[in-house]
Amino acid sequence: MTVLRINGEDKHFEILPATLANLLDLMKVDAATVVAEIDGQIIKKDDFDSAKLSASQKIELIRLVGGG
Amino acid sequence: MTVLRINGEDKHFEILPATLANLLDLMKVDAATVVAEIDGQIIKKDDFDSAKLSASQKIELIRLVGGG
Amino acid sequence: MTVLRINGEDKHFEILPATLANLLDLMKVDAATVVAEIDGQIIKKDDFDSAKLSASQKIELIRLVGGG
Amino acid sequence: MTVLRINGEDKHFEILPATLANLLDLMKVDAATVVAEIDGQIIKKDDFDSAKLSASQKIELIRLVGGG
Amino acid sequence: MNDKLIIAGKEFDSRLFIGTGKFASNKIMADAIEASGTQMVTVALRRVDIENPNDNMLAAIDRKKYLLLPNTSGARNADEAVRLARLARAATGITWLKLEVTPDPYYLLPDPVETLKAAEILVKEGFVVLPYINADPVLAKKLQDAGVATVMPLASPIGSNQGLKTKSAIEIIIAQATVPVIVDAGLGMPSHAAEAMEMGADAVLVNTAIAAAKNPVQMADAFKKAVQAGRQAFLAGGAEVKQQADASSPLTGFLRE
Amino acid sequence: MNDKLIIAGKEFDSRLFIGTGKFASNKIMADAIEASGTQMVTVALRRVDIENPNDNMLAAIDRKKYLLLPNTSGARNADEAVRLARLARAATGITWLKLEVTPDPYYLLPDPVETLKAAEILVKEGFVVLPYINADPVLAKKLQDAGVATVMPLASPIGSNQGLKTKSAIEIIIAQATVPVIVDAGLGMPSHAAEAMEMGADAVLVNTAIAAAKNPVQMADAFKKAVQAGRQAFLAGGAEVKQQADASSPLTGFLRE
Amino acid sequence: MNDKLIIAGKEFDSRLFIGTGKFASNKIMADAIEASGTQMVTVALRRVDIENPNDNMLAAIDRKKYLLLPNTSGARNADEAVRLARLARAATGITWLKLEVTPDPYYLLPDPVETLKAAEILVKEGFVVLPYINADPVLAKKLQDAGVATVMPLASPIGSNQGLKTKSAIEIIIAQATVPVIVDAGLGMPSHAAEAMEMGADAVLVNTAIAAAKNPVQMADAFKKAVQAGRQAFLAGGAEVKQQADASSPLTGFLRE
């Protein structure tokens, strides 16, 4: 089991997803609507496919919501 | 039994009090602190002794209370 | 010389106008836009022709103006 | 003629006052009521006698006034 | 949305009434009336100026589009008001009347006793009476009982543009009203008119704020929109007023460790 | 009349900006935005809810008609605000930013020091910064000097609907402003928005007053009209406020002896 | 300083009158009266409670120190008020009277028409009439003309503690007054009383704000001081109110180059 810290919570994976795009697929998150940070570095949407993941990374998945 | 209407309520008396002063005594009301009307006529304190009562009169016994 | 008191002022006439309509003509007031009182009695527009004048009457000629 | 810059204005002296205390005497300023800076350094009242002056120094003489 | 104002059986789409005094010209007045979208304008009665008898402001008002509401301005007591009312009816055939009784020429505030007395007489004579009053809830109720068509409490002194200085009393008048409440006098800016409408006033009457604006026509349009805004806000139901803040953005999902 | 609001070179016809928080549904939000006539709406950034990852409010907003203005709500200091700003830009490609730094979760009032610090950083990074601030004229000036695109002083605490509690300070901010002044937070009713515009504010931002109204769509239309009314009244030039009455009907020609 | 209030020829050193209703006990009432420094207190007339005939609050009031001012509370029209007035005089020998006519039991606001009618009758009967009225300048003038000893306009509804909601109307009443103006009803805090006095009111009457305070005796002392403060400020002549700042420290002699 490997762990990623996603949005402040530890998530356990039998097999670590290879890329950020794979992770979003696995989590059923529509990549078109989110922005991501890996270990504090912003990853642009165009780079989701190429962004490799490794164990214990901190990943933030962010989206626009209603706000004032 | 005779009736006097006192402060909006019928009061029954076996023997009608002769005067307003007698009525107040009977009711244990301190005459010094009240003013009275009999059938709409104001009776001054000095006249309480001489104010004769007769059956069915309307009597108002009024006093000062706290107010703004 | 006869006098009419018109709108609070004495007006002198060599010959008294016969009717209210004549007076308005003389004063160049458009009868369509005014209402009149003679000695406190309201005269309707339809009666301007028949309203005879006599000396010393008090005549009020009133009109609508801008107001709030 | 030597110059001291006192409270933002150049003051010319035939003979430079030797100390701050001498300057205050010359200017008829009551030393008890003022505080002074020489070239940005605060001089305490106790040191007015010993504070030597030299030409072209910037001297600030400050006092308490009414204020809110 | 069907949200008509009904006064004495007559329907109004616009809840803004306009006074016609103090305009710099009849043309500006007419344009401001048009811009305001109003359906009823007030007029006063005055003696014909004998030196200049034919200045006729009425010609500038399209009476097919705008009802006239004669007022009794200048009346200092009930008798004078009744006399003016009868003259107004004779002059125009109109039975609607803005009843004003203002004994004091300085503050021009209405007289409650004489206003009530005149209203009682005029209602009996068949007038549709819209009395201008101080923001006095008890008087408003007495006038209602006397059969007036509306009550017209003042916001602040006539022509002062001070806005809604009588807010708490007008709230009570509205709460008790069985006839439309028209806030009159002293509304100086569109926000004042909107505020009155948001409180539940049925209509407002504006004169000086428009006539004495630098651009009266533009100001008339501004009042038109503000009255609509205030009415719609009243109908829409305002959000609750809170002592503390209440975040407009979500309070969860913050990007923190 | 050509009366555009210009912010950072971009022209706006509408002077009402809308916050998108707290609506009961995306459909109501979209309809209220439409009714408001706005051209720019604020949005927040939050972590994706992993249990419910596909609730996408953005789909309800027609981005051809409405500019998005991301905010930094949730940021408690300059660092957090800068991080959120960069994420917002990465997410949207938008460089415009409503800068909010609110350390206190109860009153949600902005931090003057951290807001200035963040503004200085973000202006240098090329953001168009619209900072939300207390009604502090000195801070507003410092932010202007730092290159922000507008200042957004609060009327009263966020979501409180208390209206223009900071009027005298906002008057000073407007008098000193070299950038547009957008009154934000606490405007609870259309009359409040009109009042801000009448004072000379360039625009207002409204969220809770619309989202929490009983009928948000109707309330949005009410705010639209009130903002137009207030702006027009400002341009039209209000009539003078007087301490005494000033008759609206003529003071001559009375029917007296 | 000799600054007596004179009502109907009688001099008062204190400009605070106290209502005696709603106190938790006669002891607290007496202590609060003492602390207030008042010289006149209002009382009401009510039927003797036959079940409990000897609860005598009057015993708690030192009539050598405090004048009694009977009121006509409960009267719904002029007839009832006149009847109560006569009873009050018979009961006490006092001809002074606080005239109250309040037809509506919910808001307890005074009836202008019935109040004027009763005042006219009672003045003729030799009463010294102090009428409680709405803040209506025209009514105040009519009552003056009818011979009342003071006018007592309300600040806000009785017992509401809302403060001076009728400020602009009371200013006009004061400007026109030929008799003392006593602001009555609704003053909820000492600052409200001070504000009324600063405007030039001659006195104030307070009841609920003291009787319903957590500590009525301390609150009575607070009102005493506030009334004195407001009166003295009126006499001392307030500094001018300015739109801009005006430095309190000198604007010269700064420590700069």
Place this chain on the structure above:
Amino acid sequence: MNDKLIIAGKEFDSRLFIGTGKFASNKIMADAIEASGTQMVTVALRRVDIENPNDNMLAAIDRKKYLLLPNTSGARNADEAVRLARLARAATGITWLKLEVTPDPYYLLPDPVETLKAAEILVKEGFVVLPYINADPVLAKKLQDAGVATVMPLASPIGSNQGLKTKSAIEIIIAQATVPVIVDAGLGMPSHAAEAMEMGADAVLVNTAIAAAKNPVQMADAFKKAVQAGRQAFLAGGAEVKQQADASSPLTGFLRE
């Protein structure tokens, strides 16, 4: 009643502080200070006027009775304020300081960023810092955290006499305060001071309202009483504010059939 105000360990009986600027003479200033009952007065630092070096207002202040609180008026940034603070300490031996940083000479409003910066420096140098600030709750908290002895939010611009224009923000400051809150600047009448104290402010500072009154000594006494009144009312616990009336006379026992 033991109700001392404690600032930095020092006890005060009086909650009114007095500014000494703008008095017509040292004599009037001294008499007003005496009448106010204050225990601390502010003073400014300025260059000696070389043409007139011996006008010494300090001689008029009895330093055994009145603490001096030097201010940094005239400072436009933190550096200037720190320089003035050090001079003040050197001049007087006093470590207490009213910190003012006002970059703008027109409105004289305080700079939040520079004030905080100066406060942090001066606290470290051992000063007892009383900073004058805008009514900004977040700034007040940051200053508390920096170790200031009080916060002194402004009511309205210095010397404007406009009264408590920042009420809602000061309420929040008081609710959050861990140090005394002294309301400063703009209190124009005793009722304003009473209102601030009733809200729970710990003290007020007044200058112009007294110095520019027609009778400063009488006005000083008025403020003294108003501050006491407001404080006592706060302690006594105000009666509830109600939307409707609440009879002060009994609602039973009416004289009716």
